[in-house]
Amino acid sequence: ALPSVAWIGLGIMGAPMAENLLKAGYSVTGYTLEEHKLDRLAAAGGTPAGSVADAVRDADVVVTMLPADAQVAAVAHGDEGVLARARPGALFIDMSSVTPRISRALAEAGAARGLRVLDAPVSGGEAGAVEGVLSVMVGGHPDDFAAAEPLLRVLGTTVVLTGPHGAGQTVKAANQLIVAVTLQACAEAVVFLEKSGVDLAAALDVLGGGLAGSAVLTRKKHAFLARDFTPGFRVDLHHKDMGIVTDAARAVGAAVPVGALVAQLVAALRAQGDGGLDHSALLRGVERLSGG
Ligand code: NAD
Numbered sequence: 432a433l434p435s436v437a438w439i440g441l442g443i444m445g446a447p448m449a450e451n452l453l454k455a456g457y458s459v460t461g462y463t464l465e466e467h468k469l470d471r472l473a474a475a476g477g478t479p480a481g482s483v484a485d486a487v488r489d490a491d492v493v494v495t496m497l498p499a500d501a502q503v504a505a506v507a508h509g510d511e512g513v514l515a516r517a518r519p520g521a522l523f524i525d526m527s528s529v530t531p532r533i534s535r536a537l538a539e540a541g542a543a544r545g546l547r548v549l550d551a552p553v554s555g556g557e558a559g560a561v562e563g564v565l566s567v568m569v570g571g572h573p574d575d576f577a578a579a580e581p582l583l584r585v586l587g588t589t590v591v592l593t594g595p596h597g598a599g600q601t602v603k604a605a606n607q608l609i610v611a612v613t614l615q616a617c618a619e620a621v622v623f624l625e626k627s628g629v630d631l632a633a634a635l636d637v638l639g640g641g642l643a644g645s646a647v648l649t650r651k652k653h654a655f656l657a658r659d660f661t662p663g664f665r666v667d668l669h670h671k672d673m674g675i676v677t678d679a680a681r682a683v684g685a686a687v688p689v690g691a692l693v694a695q696l697v698a699a700l701r702a703q704g705d706g707g708l709d710h711s712a713l714l715r716g717v718e719r720l721s722g723g
Contacts, residue, residue, distance in 0.1 A: 615696060
């Protein structure tokens with residue numbers, strides 16, 4: 432029989448990921464803060480739980496998909512948390528994008544309780560989550576990776592063990608560096624093209640077919656053309672990730688000068704009240720710098 436799953440955090444990413452497990456035949460008990468998201472899980476065939484402790488009690492696998500370090504720590508620790516309440520031997524897979532430091536700390540605390548912990552952040556956005564084609568970057572022990580792999584392959588098509596605990600988060604931080612810098616370059620190109628009076632749709636089509644083409648350019652084309660910045664991936668979350676990558680790079684002595692600059696541009700966007708928009712709203716920042 433397939434392992435039973437407890438899923439904590441049913442947001443933009445977590446909800447469709449949990450639903451893909453349900454479609455694949457897994458039993459999923461879920462917990463998240465908003466009531467209506469628990470109703471959505473029930474409608475998809477899952478079992479809503481009243482608390483983290485209730486959700487994880489009988490689960491073979493516990494997955495967390497939460498915003499940041501603070502929420503992961505709140506769900507993991509304490510008398511009612513995953514570490515205290517999951518059954519010994521269970522796999523605890525944190526798929527949130529958090530600091531490598533917290534992933535290593537979770538692994539250590541989990542091992543003391545007989546839990547097998549993996550960090551497994553993802554890339555591919557909401558569309559990748561819905562379609563089950565995410566890239567999953569995993570850190571942890573090879574045996575635990577092997578145990579988790581069938582489940583992770585329901586959620587993603589590229590599932591790779593990248594190293595020990597925290598390595599998945601380090602790779603995800605690099606992913607966010609590349610995405611932010613690429614997105615900023617695309618936004619600059621869009622403003623340049625529009626101010627030059629070139630047909631933007633035609634330009635983005637042909638750019639997408641050349642060396643400038645990228646998943647970022649293709650996936651964000653609609654957002655740029657329609658100026659539709661509905662998230663997607665919120666600026667607030669990318670701001671969090673730029674903090675993770677600039678801190679982690681400084682700790683190992685890696686220079687990330689362009690990343691640091693784009694981190695400032697993301698921070699400025701947030702300071703101007705656009706933190707709740709999709710990160711393609713970097714276009715707004717470039718427009719402001721260009722005089723509107
Ligand atoms: P989201 O804000 O839509 O969802 C987060 C969910 O966590 C919410 O539903 C909330 O109820 C739940 N939550 C928060 N605190 C909780 C608590 N204490 N107990 C139980 N549930 C709690 O965020 P998201 O966009 O789904 O992102 C989740 C993670 O995935 C983040 O780390 C993000 O950086 C990462 N990520 C997001 C995307 C994307 O495109 N949105 C892509 C890749 C990775």
